[in-house]
Amino acid sequence: MDERYFPDQVETEVQQFWEQNGSFRVAEDPDKEKFYCLSMFPYPSGRLHMGHVRNYTIGDVISRYQRMRGKNVLQPMGWDAFGLPAENAAIQNQVPAAKWTYENIDYMRTQLKRMGFAYDWHREIATCHPEYYRWEQWLLTRLFEKGLMYKRMAEVNWDPVEQTVLANEQVDSEGRGWRSGALVERREIPHWFLKITDYAEELLDEIDNLDGWPDEVRKMQRDWIGRSEGLEVDFSVEGSDSPLRIYTTRPDTLFGVTFMAVAAAHPLALEAAKDNFELARFIDECRRGGTSEAALETMEKRGMRIARNAVNPLNGEAVPIFAANYVLMSYGTGAIMGVPGHDFRDHDFARENSLEIREVVAPADGSEIDVQQEAFVSYDIVTVNSGDFSGLSFKDAFDRLGEWVEARGIGTRTVRYRLRDWGISRQRYWGCPVPMIHCERCGEVPVPESDLPVVLPEDVAHVGHGSPLTRMPEFLNTTCPACGGKAQRETDTLDTFVESSWYYARFACARNDQSMLDERADYWLPVDQYVGGIEHAVLHLLYARFFHKLMRDAGLIQSDEPFKNLLTQGMVVAETFYREKNGKTTYFAPADVEMSHDAKGKVTGAKLNTDGKPVEVGRVEKMSKSKNNGVDPQAMIDRYGADTVRLYMMFTSPPDQKLEWSDAAVEGAFRFLKKLWKLVHAHVREKTPPTIDTDALDDAQQTLRRKIHETIAKVSDDVGRRYTFNTAIAAVMELVNALAKSDDASPAGRALMQEGLDAVVLLLAPIVPHTSHVLWRELGHESAIIDERWPVAEEAAMERDAIDLVVQVNGKLRGHIQVSKSADRKTIETEALENPNVQRFVEGKAIRKLIVVPGKLVNVVV
RNA sequence: GCCGGGAUGGCGGAACUGGUAGACGCGCCAGACUCAAAAUCUGGUGGGGGCAACCUCGUGAGAGUUCGAGUCUCUCUCCCGGCACCA
Numbered sequence: 004m005d006e007r008y009f010p011d012q013v014e015t016e017v018q019q020f021w022e023q024n025g026s027f028r029v030a031e032d033p034d035k036e037k038f039y040c041l042s043m044f045p046y047p048s049g050r051l052h053m054g055h056v057r058n059y060t061i062g063d064v065i066s067r068y069q070r071m072r073g074k075n076v077l078q079p080m081g082w083d084a085f086g087l088p089a090e091n092a093a094i095q096n097q098v099p100a101a102k103w104t105y106e107n108i109d110y111m112r113t114q115l116k117r118m119g120f121a122y123d124w125h126r127e128i129a130t131c132h133p134e135y136y137r138w139e140q141w142l143l144t145r146l147f148e149k150g151l152m153y154k155r156m157a158e159v160n161w162d163p164v165e166q167t168v169l170a171n172e173q174v175d176s177e178g179r180g181w182r183s184g185a186l187v188e189r190r191e192i193p194h195w196f197l198k199i200t201d202y203a204e205e206l207l208d209e210i211d212n213l214d215g216w217p218d219e220v221r222k223m224q225r226d227w228i229g230r231s232e233g234l235e236v237d238f239s240v241e242g243s244d245s246p247l248r249i250y251t252t253r254p255d256t257l258f259g260v261t262f263m264a265v266a267a268a269h270p271l272a273l274e275a276a277k278d279n280f281e282l283a284r285f286i287d288e289c290r291r292g293g294t295s296e297a298a299l300e301t302m303e304k305r306g307m308r309i310a311r312n313a314v315n316p317l318n319g320e321a322v323p324i325f326a327a328n329y330v331l332m333s334y335g336t337g338a339i340m341g342v343p344g345h346d347f348r349d350h351d352f353a354r355e356n357s358l359e360i361r362e363v364v365a366p367a368d369g370s371e372i373d374v375q376q377e378a379f380v381s382y383d384i385v386t387v388n389s390g391d392f393s394g395l396s397f398k399d400a401f402d403r404l405g406e407w408v409e410a411r412g413i414g415t416r417t418v419r420y421r422l423r424d425w426g427i428s429r430q431r432y433w434g435c436p437v438p439m440i441h442c443e444r445c446g447e448v449p450v451p452e453s454d455l456p457v458v459l460p461e462d463v464a465h466v467g468h469g470s471p472l473t474r475m476p477e478f479l480n481t482t483c484p485a486c487g488g489k490a491q492r493e494t495d496t497l498d499t500f501v502e503s504s505w506y507y508a509r510f511a512c513a514r515n516d517q518s519m520l521d522e523r524a525d526y527w528l529p530v531d532q533y534v535g536g537i538e539h540a541v542l543h544l545l546y547a548r549f550f551h552k553l554m555r556d557a558g559l560i561q562s563d564e565p566f567k568n569l570l571t572q573g574m575v576v577a578e579t580f581y582r583e584k585n586g587k588t589t590y591f592a593p594a595d596v597e598m599s600h601d602a603k604g605k606v607t608g609a610k611l612n613t614d615g616k617p618v619e620v621g622r623v624e625k626m627s628k629s630k631n632n633g634v635d636p637q638a639m640i641d642r643y644g645a646d647t648v649r650l651y652m653m654f655t656s657p658p659d660q661k662l663e664w665s666d667a668a669v670e671g672a673f674r675f676l677k678k679l680w681k682l683v684h685a686h687v688r689e690k691t692p693p694t695i696d697t698d699a700l701d702d703a704q705q706t707l708r709r710k711i712h713e714t715i716a717k718v719s720d721d722v723g724r725r726y727t728f729n730t731a732i733a734a735v736m737e738l739v740n741a742l743a744k745s746d747d748a749s750p751a752g753r754a755l756m757q758e759g760l761d762a763v764v765l766l767l768a769p770i771v772p773h774t775s776h777v778l779w780r781e782l783g784h785e786s787a788i789i790d791e792r793w794p795v796a797e798e799a800a801m802e803r804d805a806i807d808l809v810v811q812v813n814g815k816l817r818g819h820i821q822v823s824k825s826a827d828r829k830t831i832e833t834e835a836l837e838n839p840n841v842q843r844f845v846e847g848k849a850i851r852k853l854i855v856v857p858g859k860l861v862n863v864v865v
Numbered sequence: 866g867c868c869g870g871g872a873u874g875g876c877g878g879a880a881c882u883g884g885u886a887g888a889c890g891c892g893c894c895a896g897a898c899u900c901a902a903a904a905u906c907u908g909g910u911g912g913g914g915g916c917a918a919c920c921u922c923g924u925g926a927g928a929g930u931u932c933g934a935g936u937c938u939c940u941c942u943c944c945c946g947g948c949a950c951c952a
Contacts, residue, residue: 046952087951159950170950219869223947226868296948300866329866348866422949429950498950538946540869545949573870574946625945654890655877659870661945663877668891675890677905720881730879733889740889809885814933816885840919854932860884864932 004687004781008680010644010773017773018119026789027121029077031526038074039527040066041507043535043543044081044128047107048088051114053575053626053664054536056636060649061572061658061728062534063120067769068722069531070121071793077527078121079510081128082108085499087170090433093465100433101461104131114637118645119773121789126513130435130502135509137456138519139501140438144449145557147439151198154447157426158294161190167469168192168430171295178292188290195437195495196424199549203228203420206548215568217659220540227541229421234405236414238263238313238340240271241321247271247313249340250419255400258389259363260320261353262341263313264306264327269337272326275309282307282326289328304329304352316413317404318390327352334423344374363388367396425546427498432463432470434496442483442490451484457492470494503543504550507533507565520559528560529567537571537659544569570658570726577632577664579621580609590631591618593666594638623663634664646771647673653728653770675736676774679767682743683760683778691783692753697800704755707745708800711759714738716796718766728770735766757782765794809860810835812844820861828855835861 021027031037042062045055059080066078082104089100096103108129115122128135146152160169164183173181180187199206207228210221234254237246247263265271267289276283285307292298306327313324322341329348330339343353343360353360362374364384372379386395392403408414428437436457438450450457460478463471472478472494483490511524535543544566551565580591591611596618598609610617626633639648651672656662700708714734721731742759745752760782768775768788779788803824808831810818818838822831832853835841841863848865855861 043952048952083952168950171948172951174950223869227948229868294950297866300948302866426949431950499952500949503952536946536952537870538952541947542949543952576945622944657878660878661871665877665891668877671891681905725881727879727881729877730881730889733879736889807885811884811933814884814931819885843919852932854884856884860933862884862932 004684006681006684008677008774010646010676013777014117014119014644014646014773017776018116020776020787021119021121021789024787026787027078027123028125029075029123031523032075033526035075036073037077037527038066038069038532039077039530040069040532041079041510041530041534043533043539044083044503044506045111046083046086046088047104047111049107049110051111051118051636053634053636053662056118056648057575057652057658057662058534058536058572059115059118059120060652061570062532063118063649063772064653064722064728064769065532065534065570065726066121067772067789068793070789071765071768071791072723073792076121077123077510079126079128079513080115080120080122080124081126081506081510081513082111082130083499083503083506084108084129084131085434085496085502087172087431087433090431090465093433097465099462100465101131104433105129114640117640118649121772126510128506128509128513130499130506131433131459133456133458134516135506136435136502138509139435139497139505140450140455140457141452141519142505142553142557143497144438144452144455146197146553147447147449151201151553152195152427153198154193154195156191157194157196157428158189158191159430160293161188163188171293174293174295174298176298178298186291187293189292189294190290192430194426194428195439195493196426197549199425199546200420200422202549202552203230203422205552206422206545207420209548209564213564213566213569216566217569217571220537220544220569220571223540224545227422227545231419231421232401233417233419234401234408234414235336235417236316236340236408238315240324241312241314243271243311246413247324247338248336249338250335250417251340253342253345254404255384255386255389255395255397256342256345256363257315257317257340257404258386258392259342259344259361260315260322260340261343261359261361262323262325262349262356264325264330264339264341264352265309266330266332266337267326267328268332269326269330271311271324271338272309275311275326279310282309286326289326299329299331302328304348304355306352306356316408316411317392323358325352325356335419343378345378345380347378347380350374350378361388364397425498425549427501428495429498430470430494431496432465432472433459434499435459435502436472437493437495437497439493440481440483440490441493442486442488444488445483445485445490448483448485448490454484459496470496472496500543500546501550504546505554507547508551508554508560520554524560525562529562529565532568532570533566534570534572534658537573540571572658573656573661574625575662575664576623576625577634578623579630579632580611580618581621582618590621592631593634593664626664634666639669643669643673644773646774647676650676650732650771654732655729657727657729659726675739676771678743679739679763680774680778682739683764683781686753686756686760687781687783689753692757693750695754695758696751700751700755704747704751707741707747707755707759709803710738710741711755711762712796712800715762715766715794716801719793719796722769731766732770735763739763762794764788765791806858808835808858810838810841811860811862812841813864814862815844817841817844831855831861835863 040062042059066076070076084104089104092103093100160174162169162180162183164185169180174187178187207230210224231252233250233252235250237248239246267286276286306325309324311324312321314321341349343349344362360374365387367383367385382397384397386393386400405416436459438457440448442448479491481490481492507530508520508524511527512521515521547565554560580596581588595612596609599607608617609620624630651669717734718731721727764775764778776788805821808820818840820834820838822834845865850865852864
């Protein structure tokens with residue numbers, strides 16, 4: 004064994020060992036408890052970034068730990084390979100999207116292998132392969148036949164200059180297109196939808212059962228689905244036969260309606276605009292800007308009167324109708340009732356338009372409010388100024404008004420969801436073709452199973468904008484499967500969230516070319532541990548849950564939910580460095596900047612290496628191209644090896660918090676591995692120690708042995724239950740420090756060193772698998788460490804005779820005492836009061852109370 | 866705007882169930898080794914006071930509950946994630 008630690012050498016050797024032994028290839032084994040650990044698969048953008056490295060290290064540590072616990076562990080990897088960046092690269096560099104994607108996959112695969120992740124590569128999936136997406140197309144045709152997929156109009160961002168549809172990301176905060184700079188318009192085009200709303204209730208109810216998920220993710224999903232109970236009510240419109248239907252969750256405020264608002268695109272508004280030029284112009288202006296909810300909610304609320312009134316059915320009052328930019332045709336009924344006294348947005352709108360603000364509910368506790376100043380929105384109310392419905396609680400008002408409108412046939416009590424059906428159409432090229440055919444005679448016809456897959460042509464020319472599929476007659480023209488006549492293929496492709504909604508199931512039988520899934524899916528599913536970024540808390544995770552139920556109801560699998568346990572990891576962030584010149588900001592890479600410190604280590608400034616002149620130290624932000632603050636993991640791996648990068652990632656913060664990059668701290672992780680290596684080297688240089696005689700240890704040896712077993716217990720709990728790998732590593736570091744300090748050369752001392760180092764190497768095996776593999780062999784073991792069992796702490800070794808207690812006076816720490824493990828309360832109290840420093844603070848004062856917290860502290864209240 | 870999360874030394878973080886604030890690591894300071902540097906090793910390191918024992922202040926701001934609050938409650942500030950076409 005060399006005294007020095009050469010990570011490259013170690014890692015190459017160990018990775019070869021795994022490769023040659025097929026160490027991570029798994030098959031179904033009914034005799035073993037299975038454990039399916041999955042990390043969210045990457046988009047093949049070109050190179051692994053730090054977020055990937057963090058994500059996959061967490062998943063790998065959990066996988067390796069579970070393997071050491073004796074489980075049959077599946078950990079697969081694949082590529083979320085369709086998407087916008089490939090198309091952008093294709094247009095920019097004139098390189099086919101397919102070629103760009105496959106080359107990226109090849110490079111990133113070597114990077115993942117270099118990190119030593121324990122993947123079963125035989126199950127690798129790329130979603131852009133027809134072998135993968137054919138099954139997705141197959142399922143969609145089934146869903147169409149079941150009525151779960153349908154077509155209707157939907158709004159998109161339309162760039163009037165580029166004549167193309169833009170993603171929300173491509174529209175800036177001012178509502179302009181990212182390349183053209185033109186004001187974007189909302190435009191309606193036909194779209195395919197999946198009926199996720201049919202599953203709203205089940206998706207909501209089952210959140211209660213997801214106890215392995217973080218609470219915040221469950222909260223966000225509940226809110227996203229947004230179940231509400233309310234009342235639909237018809238307001239008649241003067242001079243019209245068709246009433247205006249609205250939905251409200253606050254029927255108790257119906258008597259406070261002083262206006263109505265409809266979407267600018269509402270038929271009522273459009274009709275009124277015919278002979279009102281100003282209104283027509285307003286409606287036109289309302290179409291400007293992006294479609295994202297954030298854009299709609301933050302824009303200035305504007306409205307214009309329509310020359311008609313609506314009539315409140317409760318009190319027969321006529322109220323003005325407005326066309327408003329904040330009411331959307333595609334949400335709800337496209338019309339709302341305005342109650343300025345009891346809704347913030349309506350309050351703002353009423354003030355701007357000088358409308359009446361009326362108080363119709365008052366605080367149940369009788370306190371004073373002034374709705375002219377601020378809307379009162381509490382549910383803890385009593386109705387006032389509401390005719391026969393005055394004096395009621397929220398619930399009573401809700402029930403009585405519900406009965407009232409239902410009896411008259413002008414409304415119904417309704418349960419509604421905020422969740423909307425999932426629009427899956429994209430007017431883009433690099434995606435899975437929607438397996439539908441449009442026939443003039445037969446309408447929308449699904450592609451028959453025998454004609455699947457509809458293969459996306461990979462060799463295409465990207466000229467200008469929009470999808471090249473629409474300009475390819477050989478793709479476009481086909482025959483109708485129903486009548487045999489001329490027909491056209493759908494040229495829209497699918498939202499890439501569709502592919503990522505079921506890949507976790509396909510890993511169970513990735514090479515099956517006969518069916519989408521088979522019985523192996525039921526062996527492996529649900530995923531026992533899913534690991535990925537918190538940014539997926541709602542969309543991806545909700546769509547995957549939805550797809551799981553779709554596949555269940557198609558008879559493909561039996562479980563109800565895809566992911567048993569979920570770990571959401573935080574972002575990787577880093578400092579930014581910049582200079583401002585003529586109002587333009589230039590960012591500099593952290594690698595090119597040197598920091599200066601004062602005598603206490605506080606940062607005093609930074610300068611650029613190339614010109615030696617100062618740069619500004621900016622905020623800590625998510626690593627990104629635009630801020631130039633990314634650190635390439637590859638450079639770190641080349642310099643320190645995969646184990647150091649893995650150790651650093653896991654040590655520097657808990658997985659669910661953000662991770663702030665620091666070059667210096669990576670150096671620290673490397674130092675620790677070197678130290679451990681040297682410690683093992685120094686130990687194995689001597690002859691093999693005898694087996695330990697635990698009854699013959701002196702006090703110091705017993706203390707060290709207790710430390711060994713306490714560390715095993717702590718690390719097992721931190722890794723297995725808490726997922727706080729940072730504290731697990733800190734505990735191992737403490738143990739290594741204790742072992743390094745021990746200079747006990749006696750046989751028992753040497754035996755203890757062996758026991759301690761064995762434990763350290765086993766506990767670190769999931770985190771630094773290469774180094775552990777080699778050190779385990781050096782410590783005299785024949786087996787490969789990946790086949791070893793996780794160590795178990797010995798209770799007897801952890802027993803203590805005496806415990807340390809803290810003594811407080813009035814809650815302030817004043818002394819420490821040591822008492823026997825079996826000491827009773829009386830003895831503890833006496834000991835505590837005899838402590839000299841405690842006496843100083845108690846002297847001359849009356850003891851009011853003595854609080855003894857067993858095993859922890861004594862608090863003397865004087 | 867709505868939903869969710871966060872804020873603790875110079876820095877990353879620890880304190881798990883309301884019970885010793887700052888584990889572990891980085892950085893910094895001092896020393897050893899060295900011609901010198903790097904590497905390595907030893908010691909110190911929240912602010913203020915004190916020769917010391919110790920005292921005192923201190924967990925984004927303000928209030929509250931409690932014998933005791935980083936932890937619970939309320940109000941606020943700032944930062945981050947998501948908002949349905951980035952993935």
